Amino acid sequence: MNPLMNQTPLHHWHKQNNAHLSEFSGYEMPLWYPAGTRTEHLSVITHVGIFDTSHMASIWINGPDAFHLLQYAFSRDLNRWNGKPDSQLPEGRCAYGVFLNPSGEVMDDAVVYRFRNDCFMAVVNASMGKTITRHLTDCRDNMNVEIKDLTDRIGKMDIQGPLSAKVLAKALTDPEKILKKMAYFSFKGSGPFSSHGETVKLINGIPVMVSRTGYTGEFGFELFVRSEDLLQTWELIFESGRSFDIQACGLAARDSLRTGAVLPLSHQDIGAWPYVRHPWTFSLPFNSEKNGFTKHFIGGNVLLVEKEAEYTYPFAGFDPRKIIAGKASVSDSAGKTIGSVLTCTTDMAIDRQGDRIYSMATPDRPVDFLPKGLSCGFVKVEVPLEAGTVVYLEDGRRRIKVRIENDIRPDRTARCAMEKMLLA
Amino acid sequence: MKEILELNLPQNVLYTKDHEWMDTTGNTMRIGINDYAQDQLGEIVYVELPQIGACLNKGDVFGTVESVKAVSEVFMPVSGEVIQVNTDLENAPELVSSSPYEKGWMIEIKASNPDEVKTMMDREAYLKFLEGIK
Numbered sequence: 001m002n003p004l005m006n007q008t009p010l011h012h013w014h015k016q017n018n019a020h021l022s023e024f025s026g027y028e029m030p031l032w033y034p035a036g037t038r039t040e041h042l043s044v045i046t047h048v049g050i051f052d053t054s055h056m057a058s059i060w061i062n063g064p065d066a067f068h069l070l071q072y073a074f075s076r077d078l079n080r081w082n083g084k085p086d087s088q089l090p091e092g093r094c095a096y097g098v099f100l101n102p103s104g105e106v107m108d109d110a111v112v113y114r115f116r117n118d119c120f121m122a123v124v125n126a127s128m129g130k131t132i133t134r135h136l137t138d139c140r141d142n143m144n145v146e147i148k149d150l151t152d153r154i155g156k157m158d159i160q161g162p163l164s165a166k167v168l169a170k171a172l173t174d175p176e177k178i179l180k181k182m183a184y185f186s187f188k189g190s191g192p193f194s195s196h197g198e199t200v201k202l203i204n205g206i207p208v209m210v211s212r213t214g215y216t217g218e219f220g221f222e223l224f225v226r227s228e229d230l231l232q233t234w235e236l237i238f239e240s241g242r243s244f245d246i247q248a249c250g251l252a253a254r255d256s257l258r259t260g261a262v263l264p265l266s267h268q269d270i271g272a273w274p275y276v277r278h279p280w281t282f283s284l285p286f287n288s289e290k291n292g293f294t295k296h297f298i299g300g301n302v303l304l305v306e307k308e309a310e311y312t313y314p315f316a317g318f319d320p321r322k323i324i325a326g327k328a329s330v331s332d333s334a335g336k337t338i339g340s341v342l343t344c345t346t347d348m349a350i351d352r353q354g355d356r357i358y359s360m361a362t363p364d365r366p367v368d369f370l371p372k373g374l375s376c377g378f379v380k381v382e383v384p385l386e387a388g389t390v391v392y393l394e395d396g397r398r399r400i401k402v403r404i405e406n407d408i409r410p411d412r413t414a415r416c417a418m419e420k421m422l423l424a
Numbered sequence: 425m426k427e428i429l430e431l432n433l434p435q436n437v438l439y440t441k442d443h444e445w446m447d448t449t450g451n452t453m454r455i456g457i458n459d460y461a462q463d464q465l466g467e468i469v470y471v472e473l474p475q476i477g478a479c480l481n482k483g484d485v486f487g488t489v490e491s492v493k494a495v496s497e498v499f500m501p502v503s504g505e506v507i508q509v510n511t512d513l514e515n516a517p518e519l520v521s522s523s524p525y526e527k528g529w530m531i532e533i534k535a536s537n538p539d540e541v542k543t544m545m546d547r548e549a550y551l552k553f554l555e556g557i558k
Contacts (some may be wrong), residue, residue, distance in 0.1 A: 018425070018426075018427070020425045020463070020466060031466065031468050031493065032467070036466065036467030036518075036521065037466050037467050037469075037492040037493070038467050038469060038492065038493065039467070039517070041492070128556075197538055207544070252491075252492050252493045253492070254464060254493050255492075256491070257458075303539060319470070320469050320470040320490070320492060321470055321490065321495075323495070324495060344471075345492060345493070346469055346490075346492050348469060348492065372469075373469055373470075397488075397495075397497070398488070399497075
């Protein structure tokens, strides 16, 4: 292996379990296990899968001005957490947004967690810990706030899929109390981060922070522990999930699952261009008239006057065939080149029947529905396009026909009520 | 990821530098991708094959195999006419991964210049070649 590559605390486990390893953002990570990407992807739709996500970076933001710093640097209005005025992000809740530079371009996306009134954590992408820590430190000015990159001290794994709660319940002490009515984008415990607040422990005594979030569009959790506790945590969850056909999943399945769920990959689907005209405008603090922002924040003013930006749309193809994103152009039905392809992968759990996309999880899917998968991803184009518009993607080797969509994989479980998932 | 010694590389076929295999023992020559190629690609989710009757030169692209992550071209080991394609791969592309030399074969050709077979590697030569690139 390349000696410059970082390894996660699960590296040895991945090798022992014959993972196909590859470099990702400076880390040697599993792309898939012997079961294969398709099996891993489908496991998360129908059962449960676990992912090593220790390559993600955690930044601790603590002090009397922590809230003000985030209001200034993060794209979400933390004073309007649920969209209404005076609804501050409560303790135990988290929110998705982005950090922009002064030109309104994405430095990285993040989930910001509120532990206490003056105590927050931002989870950013692999290798971005230092960059965002430096950025926040530069923005701090004379604010009274401490900013610390905790990346190498935190171990993280995701447990995703409709059976996640049942598996996690077997591994938690007092699961009923912890999981009951746990809302989407809320968390319990402070795990490796703080000795304050509610203590949540695994049955082997490891303190854990349980967050009802993820990057697959499916129901599930992200677990944060001390890095030295991750292997034991992973093995406990894996054991607890055996009777539920739990599957270890690699980055390939993570990528195809998140794409089908219309979630962006930072530095690929969002990046060094103005953060407007895309499917993720909920992460910007628009007012109800959509003509201004409810707060002042870095990059915000530029976005309000931006008139030249390209439009980002999700698309889905008509079969599993892909083109190589990055090399590919988008053309309209008249053959005119109108943009480029940001992501192109295959969601193996979906297929078209007539005008509709069905998933393995669609309740009224056709009898004997066996999807071959559909290529899908994101395009960035010069002109606005309506959902339903057919465009062509071409990478110099093949040309595929795809359709602009509002959404890709239907019937996702991420927001399903906890009670339903515990009983299902 | 398989180590070189774990690879299934039968003695009775020949190999190319692009990791195709060809069985030269019959009247027609059967072609597919080898265990190393399928292991590198990950599970195959789609296979595109040529029309029967297509005449292709050595080195021409005769099809594509794609996994969830990647699209790869497959090349003619020798020149020839496509006599047969494995239509089972249309509905079961994963056979290329699970049975690369048996159920996952891709095309059969009639070679137009049988001398080109000499440019292919036997198992030992291919193993040496792999050691050089790994």
